[in-house]
Structures are given as structure tokens and as C-alpha cells.
Amino acid sequence: MIGDGGLRREEFPVFSRRTYMNSCSQGALAVSVRNAYDDYLQGLAEFGSLWESWVGVQERVRSLLARTFHADDADVALTSSASAAVNAIASCFDFSSGPRTIITTSLEFPTIGQIWHAQERRGAEVIHVAAEPDHRLPVERVDAAIDSDTAIVSITHVCYRNGAMVDVSAIIEAAHAKGVPVLVDAYQTAGALPIDFQALGADFLVGGVLKYMLGSPGVGFALVNPQRTSEWIPVTTGWFAARDVFAMDIYSFDPAKDARRFESGTPVVPSLFAAEAALNFLLEVGIASAWEVSGALHDQLRAGIMDLGGRVVTPLDQHGPMIAVAATDDHALVDALAEDKVVVSCRDGNVRISPHFYNTTGDVETVVRSLHRHRHLLA
Numbered sequence: 001m002i003g004d005g006g007l008r009r010e011e012f013p014v015f016s017r018r019t020y021m022n023s024c025s026q027g028a029l030a031v032s033v034r035n036a037y038d039d040y041l042q043g044l045a046e047f048g049s050l051w052e053s054w055v056g057v058q059e060r061v062r063s064l065l066a067r068t069f070h071a072d073d074a075d076v077a078l079t080s081s082a083s084a085a086v087n088a089i090a091s092c093f094d095f096s097s098g099p100r101t102i103i104t105t106s107l108e109f110p111t112i113g114q115i116w117h118a119q120e121r122r123g124a125e126v127i128h129v130a131a132e133p134d135h136r137l138p139v140e141r142v143d144a145a146i147d148s149d150t151a152i153v154s155i156t157h158v159c160y161r162n163g164a165m166v167d168v169s170a171i172i173e174a175a176h177a178k179g180v181p182v183l184v185d186a187y188q189t190a191g192a193l194p195i196d197f198q199a200l201g202a203d204f205l206v207g208g209v210l211k212y213m214l215g216s217p218g219v220g221f222a223l224v225n226p227q228r229t230s231e232w233i234p235v236t237t238g239w240f241a242a243r244d245v246f247a248m249d250i251y252s253f254d255p256a257k258d259a260r261r262f263e264s265g266t267p268v269v270p271s272l273f274a275a276e277a278a279l280n281f282l283l284e285v286g287i288a289s290a291w292e293v294s295g296a297l298h299d300q301l302r303a304g305i306m307d308l309g310g311r312v313v314t315p316l317d318q319h320g321p322m323i324a325v326a327a328t329d330d331h332a333l334v335d336a337l338a339e340d341k342v343v344v345s346c347r348d349g350n351v352r353i354s355p356h357f358y359n360t361t362g363d364v365e366t367v368v369r370s371l372h373r374h375r376h377l378l379a
């Protein structure tokens with residue numbers, strides 16, 4: 001690990017008040033990100049309207065995301081949430097005349113399941129491939145579900161409930177061998193660990209900047225496989241998806257040639273200001289360094305929790321940054337830790353503890369001490 005972790009920690013005011021380990025919900029706020037919101041307001045106070053410079057911010061965020069994922073700017077669509085991105089993607093498929101099944105998993109975030117099930121009204125059938133009780137998802141099981149009637153495979157990279165990581169590369173390979181495109185929901189890994197979009201070969205990679213990317217609500221994204229973009233024409237659309245945004249044409253639909261065709265209306269501009277500052281910060285730290293720090297802290301947490309007799313539900317050898325611990329009452333345990341000024345979150349009976357590069361070995365000790373104090377709430 002890089003020292004005790006804690007990279008550029010002094011730039012996150014929350015650490016003078018709390019032991020913050022909830023980046024799977026929301027990244028900590030850096031001073032530079034906070035200042036970026038001020039820049040947005042200051043610009044309006046000074047100049048009144050700033051459309052042209054806003055377009056500049058949008059394009060810089062696009063480039064920063066492209067750099068983050070080793071993609072080209074043209075492969076990046078900026079949306080207002082991951083859900084907006086998935087909706088635009090879903091709208092490309094004609095389930096009534098083409099292949100109609102959607103293969104997804106039992107590990108998905110609700111928005112993914114709900115958007116795909118909404119497509120049942122358009123002729124789709126959704127199949128959930130179940131993970132094992134230990135939350136591992138066997139690739140062969142996904143592979144066996146894919147056939148000539150499969151329209152798309154939609155898989156999460158890391159499960160938001162238990163931290164299990166899916167072998168997305170192997171699933172992409174299996175799906176592509178049958179000519180089926182794959183959507184990867186990378187919200188629980190984006191910014192936390194290195195992802196090379198081109199090397200991964202996913203057809204769609206969606207997420208948002210709120211969590212390990214240190215940004216704010218209001219900026220999601222879809223990276224789209226440039227070899228296949230022309231095949232997919234979203235009908236969930238808007239003027240920012242047009243080939244020429246400022247053509248102001250109301251008599252035709254002429255989508256952009258590149259991934260921008262997955263966009264919609266006016267971007268969430270204050271959030272773009274925050275995202276630009278956040279992504280610059282993250283890229284300065286380096287995602288490989290962030291992963292090195294959080295990986296070591298994850299291991300330290302696991303050891304500390306097991307010493308307490310706690311039950312870690314996150315698989316040992318296939319996990320993202322977050323570690324999930326079984327609780328008898330997960331909400332009560334989160335509240336008890338909050339009283340000790342330790343910030344974590346919970347889902348589905350588990351407490352989620354999610355270190356990032358700004359956390360330290362000392363933070364882990366604090367969290368473990370607090371869990372020890374409230375160990376009657378551990379399952």
C-alpha cells in the first residue's frame with residue numbers, strides 16, 4: 001500500500017469531523033469540487049447567461065471520462081443519471097420483431113431490473129440469472145442463458161448490496177461469441193479501480209460520477225462501442241442528442257453519429273462543473289493508486305471484522321472496494337456507528353463499508369473499534 005493511505009486527505013473537510021467510509025453511496029466532497037459549484041454561481045452572477053462556456057465544460061467532462069476509461073471522446077454520452085443512460089440504450093431495441101430476451105442477474109441495482117422489466121410492455125422477456133448463495137455469479141450459468149433470442153446481456157460489475165465482483169470480461173466474451181451485445185453497470189467500480197473500456201470490449205458501460213468519482217448527482221454516462229454505435233438509434237432522445245445541437249430543427253430526427261446520440265436535454269450544468277473538478281482530482285491521484293490503497297484497507301477491514309467474529313458476505317477473491325458485513329439490524333448498526341461519527345451505509349441486511357484513497361489504516365482501526373463496541377448488532 002502507499003504508506004497508510006490517506007492520499008490528499010487534507011483536501012476533504014469531512015475528515016476533520018467524521019470517519020467517512022461511505023464512498024459506495026457518495027464520494028467525499030473535496031474543496032476543489034465545492035469551489036466548482038461556486039464558480040458556476042459566480043459566472044451567472046457576473047455574466048447572466050453562459051451557454052457557450054457551459055458547452056465547454058460539458059466537452060471537458062466528456063474528455064475526462066474518456067481519459068478515465070481509455071476511450072475516445074466520441075464514445076462518451078453524458079446523461080443526467082445512469083438510469084437515463086440505460087433508458088436511452090433500452091429504447092434502441094425493438095423487442096417485438098427482433099430478439100426479445102434480456103439476460104440480467106440477481107445482483108443488479110434496482111434501476112437496472114426495473115428498466116429492463118419496463119421493456120416487457122414493448123415485447124421483451126427478462127431472465128435473471130441467479131448468483132450462488134455466496135454471491136458469486138458463475139459465468140457458465142450466464143452463458144447457458146444466452147441464445148439466438150437474446151437481445152442484450154446486462155450485468156453489474158460489482159453488486160451494490162454485497163460487494164461481489166462479476167467476471168465481466170468472461171461474460172462479454174461468451175456473449176460476443178453468440179453475437180450478443182453486453183451492458184456493464186460500472187457504478188460501483190467507476191473511479192475505484194482501473195477500467196479500460198477498449199480492452200474490456202463492453203458494448204455499453206454505464207455509471208455516474210457521484211460515488212468513487214467524487215462528483216455530484218446529475219452526471220451519469222454511457223460509453224458506447226464505437227464499432228456498433230451506428231446500429232443503435234435511441235428513441236428516448238432530445239436536442240442534445242442531435243447531430244447539430246444548435247440546428248434547432250423541429251421537422252426531423254437526425255441523431256449524432258457518435259455516442260452523443262444517447263444524450264437528451266439540457267445537461268445538469270452545476271453538476272458538470274463539480275464533475276470537472278472531481279475528475280481532474282481523481283486523475284491527479286490516479287485510479288491505480290486509489291485501488292491500491294482501498295484494496296489494502298479492504299483486506300485490513302476484513303481481518304478486523306473476522307477477529308470480532310463478524311460475518312463478511314463479500315467474496316474473498318472477487319470483490320470491489322466495498323466490504324459488506326451481515327448485521328442483525330443493519331439500520332440500527334449504521335445509526336450506532338454514526339453516533340461514533342463513523343459514516344457507512346446499509347442494504348439488504350448488510351452494512352457496507354467502502355474505503356477510497358483518502359481513507360487511512362487509522363480510519364479502519366476506528367471503524368473496527370466502533371463495530372466492536374456494537375458487536376451485538378453483528379449477525
Ligand SMILES: Cc1ncc(COP(=O)(O)O)c(C=O)c1O
Nearest residue numbers: 081082083109111160187188208
Ligand atoms: C450499481 C448501481 N447502478 C445504478 C445506480 C443508479 O444510478 P442512477 O441513480 O444515477 O440512475 C446505482 C446507484 O447507487 C448503483 O449503485
